[in-house]
């Protein structure tokens with residue numbers, strides 16, 4: 001049974017999942033089985049300051065509750081772009097949320113909505129969502145890799161997020177793959193993110209475009225290399241464009257080297273892939289699997305399944321709902 005103290009007999013108890021990103025913030029109301037009942041999205045507009053941002057999130061939650069004819073929720077889970085301080089319930093991310101330095105978010109929302117609130121990294125929430133309702137269901141040792149405008153990673157062990165000191169989020173996207181590679185905003189060089197994230201594929205292709213005057217990519221970008229993006233590169237690779245194929249091969253190789261490291265450190269049962277770049281997983285994962293088989297002889301790499309994630313953009317919302325249900329000790333009674 002769920003605690004129904006705040007709900008009348010005919011009400012369905014719901015939880016709220018929030019996905020707070022640099023561009024958009026989304027809220028969803030979910031039932032305890034993980035079904036999304038209503039969801040809304042608005043621009044984050046972080047640069048206008050955290051006070052307005054928090055007001056927007058509050059408005060979003062109220063709209064979502066109203067769409068379900070509710071005024072109460074069991075609790076709120078927030079998956080946010082990092083860095084965050086989970087234990088203090090604050091967001092400290094002036095990188096993708098300009099002006100948001102040490103901003104309390106858990107306490108004000110808990111007060112406004114009179115319910116428990118949990119804050120986690122968004123990649124962790126997405127992996128938790130896949131564990132509950134997606135491609136990682138029933139997997140005891142799950143690793144997730146998001147390759148989009150950046151590279152995010154998350155590990156779920158027996159349904160729990162793997163955390164570091166003080167609840168910190170390990171950043172597998174910043175493992176060094178090529179020490180002579182490009183500088184990274186994390187302070188290092190040649191990080192995984194710098195080599196395989198979408199914008200970095202485009203930069204590499206731009207740098208080599210002059211060598212390939214007949215490349216389809218010229219037409220794809222309207223003869224303006226600054227407009228090249230990863231989607232164009234994968235599309236051209238499907239037409240056997242030599243430059244695009246070279247970029248995809250290089251990306252698959254760097255992706256594979258990071259996965260070999262993950263296999264050695266975690267030996268997960270499943271590695272899930274999501275994010276814009278991994279939309280074209282069929283062009284990348286065969287090479288990853290081959291490299292993994294060649295270079296991971298001391299671990300049972302042949303038993304690691306490499307799978308595309310199943311929930312798409314809804315994964316962080318569903319994971320955020322699961323996180324607050326965990327906080328409420330309701331997970332044991334959830335349908336599986």
Ligand SMILES: [Zn+2]
Pocket residue numbers: 173174184185186187188189191193
């Ligand atoms: Zn880095």
